[in-house]
Every structure is written in structure tokens, then in C-alpha cells.
Amino acid sequence: MTKIVVVTSGKGGVGKTTTSAALATGLAQRGHKTTVIDFDVGLRNLDLIMGCERRVVYDLVNVINGDANLKQGLIKDKRVEDLFILPASQTRDKDALTLEGVEKVLEGLKDMGMEYIICDSPAGIEKGALTAAYFADEAVVVTNPEVSSVRDSDRILGILSSKTRKAERGEGDIPASLLLTRYSPERVERGEMLSVEDVKDILAIDLLGVIPESQAVLNASNSGAPVILDSESDAGKAYEDAVARFLGEQRPHRFLTANKKGLFGRLFGAQ
């Protein structure tokens, strides 16, 4: 069975690509054959975060148009077994992403025995985001702890409940969970950001994880290695926990409280 997961947010720049890369890498690390697809036509980014930008020959649109077959388009990760990347196209023509074309690619990946297909959605609630979400079996909604991001996530949740193939077929809402990223407990305490509880209360969906605001994310994207591979970092650990929860494990949430108590706070901070 293949599970198609869309990573979406509504608002731009909240951490979808960072999350897609971490989630796909984490699943593959655990032995699940996974492909991560960049749906952000024209603004490709995922290949940079995955550190494979210098090996891109073909892209999603090439595969859809039949310029290349799926095997040619997929880039195999050099660090993690069972991990594949399908980059976005630099072409400006967003119309190249037809639903039929995307379906064909997804079917091809299923035939290759992929267990997970992670779809990194572009920002917005327009066609690009809807195309990335259309075939999804599950959604991960990435949100930052601020009002506009939460509002946009709420909006996208409403759209998901009617605009996926499952919804159109009357099979109901796809499950959606919340990944709260760039969380800064200090700023929450100062009242500059919404707290986890506030966001959970507004969005009323399950919490997959809380990723702290972290220098490690910037270092990771500069070095082209998904932050989850930086297993000593706070963000790396938080993504590792999120992957475990995604696979059904119960894990307490960490990094929710300010670190001013030093090591003690780290160890006992999580409620």
C-alpha cells in the first residue's frame, strides 16, 4: 500500500519544504521506500534542501510530458537508502501540471513499490496547492505560531475537506495533522507568538509535532542535508519525534518551554 501525503500550509515560507525533506528522509531512514515530490513549479527548492541540485537532469513536468520516464526523473538520495526525489521544473508554465499527468506519475511510483509519497505543496490556495493535495490520503499542515499563518492553515483545512479526490468521491475528509514549526517558547512567554495550546484550540486537529526555531535548520539548508540528519540538533530531534508519531508511536512533545533553566529545563521542560 502506498500512502500519499501532502505537506501544505496556505501561507508561504512557513517550513513546508524543510518539513517535506525531513519527513521523507525520516521515513526512508526507517526503511520505508519514499519519494518526495516538489510541486512548486518555477520556484524549485526541494533539490537544494535535499542537496541534489547538481544531479537534476529531468523534472516532474518532463516526466508528465513524456520527455523522460519516471526512472530517469527520479533522483536517488546518496545518503539514505530507499529515498528518492522528484524535483520541480524551472519552467514557468504551471499549466503543465495537469491532474491526469500527476495521477500518472503517482501511479508509476506506486508500481515501483513506494510506501510513502510526500508532496511538497507550493504556498497559496490556488491551483498549484490544490494539485499537490488532490490525490493525497493524508495531509500534514505546517503552521507558524502567528495569527496569519494559523488563519491560512484553517483556510486550507476547509479547502481540503472538499477539494481532494477522496472528498469528491464522497469518501470524506482526509486525515490532517498539525506541525507547528519555528516555535520559540521565549517569544510565546513574552506574548509575541501564539502558544501550542492556542493553535491547537483554533485549528482543532491532532498535533504531529512542534519544531523549534533553530539555527540548525539554516545550517542544514546551507549544507544541503535535511535537518533530521543532524540528529544532535533540537530541530532534528523534533522532526525525528514527528516521524515516529506519524508512524503511530506515542512520544511526549519536547522543546515547548523556554530554555532559561539550562540543562534542567531541557530535560524536564516538556510536559
Place this chain on the structure above:
Amino acid sequence: MTVAFEEKAVLEFKGRMLMMTVLLLKDLDPNTLHRQVSQRLEDAAQWLRDAPVVVDLAQPEGADQVALMAAVDTLRGLGVNLVALARNEHLDSDTAAMLGLGSISLAGGRDVPRSAEPAPQAEQPADAGHTLVIDQPVRSGQQIYSRGDLIVLAPVSTGAELLAEGHIHVYNTLRGRALAGVRGDQSARIFCQKLDAELVSIAGIYRVAEDLPEQHRKQAVHITLDGDAMRFADLK
């Protein structure tokens, strides 16, 4: 009056759009139109005479611009409160602008049968009185309309809109807008477990977030209309 207040008033206008009447014209002949419309207006209740009207054409394909202008003049001359022209592939917003009208798409609008003598309570649309129950969150950008009462068992987000001809019950947090009695029923009420609304309205009388009584904010409340005044009471 602050700028913010004026902006909220625009939102209220959106709520009232549902109360517009569509006048479907099957013929544009000014004489026939004059005769039949004046007859209808004489019979109609005051609210119908005051209602904002959208003109829709039964045969927009062949509509002659001059005939259309004459028809619109005739209606205006009779005091019909024309506000817009129904837009379709044959009538665009330029045509409407030429007539001094706005342009509205009626696609997705709801047909509500309207009798000529509409005592508000006496009208019985097919599913009037039917209670709509929603158990999923109502998210920003979503709108729910009930011909009768509306019961929501999940949170209602900022940017979501609840509309009911009858009462509205929200057994959770109400952060969006709730408009009860949208067809004029002044006995409609709003009940909610936690009031954090952007706007509440009963039969067109409304309060925006800023004007909600402080002591009822984030509390369980029961809202009723007393003349033109909105009354808030604890639900406990």
C-alpha cells in the same frame, strides 16, 4: 466613527445580500413592464417594495441594449430599488455599468420562493424549519446556510460564516460570524458556548467584535433581539 467601524459595516452588507430579490424579466417591452410591475408593487408588502433588486433576463442572448436601457428606466421610474444586473456570458459588467448598475453572478445563489404577500413568518420554503447539524469545524472561507435552525458541534473559525433563517447554536467556540434570522425573523436567537465572534446578527441587527459586551466575551451566551437592541445573557 472610526475607519475600522466602517470596514465592518461592509461585512454586514454581505450578510444582507442574501435578502436581495431577483427580478426575472421575460420581456423588455416598456409598456407591458410598466403595467405589470406597478400592479405587483401595489400588492406587495412594504419590505418587498424596499428590497434591493437584481435584474435577470430570461433571454440574455438576444438582449437589445436600447430595450434594456428603456426597461431599466421604466423600473427606476416606478421606484424599484435596482442595484445590479445578473451577469452571464451575454451580459458583462460593462453592460451593467452602462446602465448604472452593479454586476452580480447569480450562479451558486439560492432560490427562495417568494409570494407576492410575504408576511415573513407565513412563507414556507420547502425545507423551512429543517434543522441543519454540522459536526465538523467550520473553517475560514466556509459558509453554512440553514433554512431553519443551525446547530454546530465544532469550532467556528474566524473568517467562517453561519447563516440561518432560524436560531443558531454553537456548542463550541464561535470565532466567525453568526447571522440568525436572516430573512427577518426577530425572534431568532444565537446560543454559543464561547463567544469570540467577529460579528453576530439577528434579523439584520448586528454587533461587531469590538462592540461585544466585555463581560460576555469568551463566555457562554444567549443572544436575543429586543426591538432594535441586542440582549446578551449568560447561558449558565
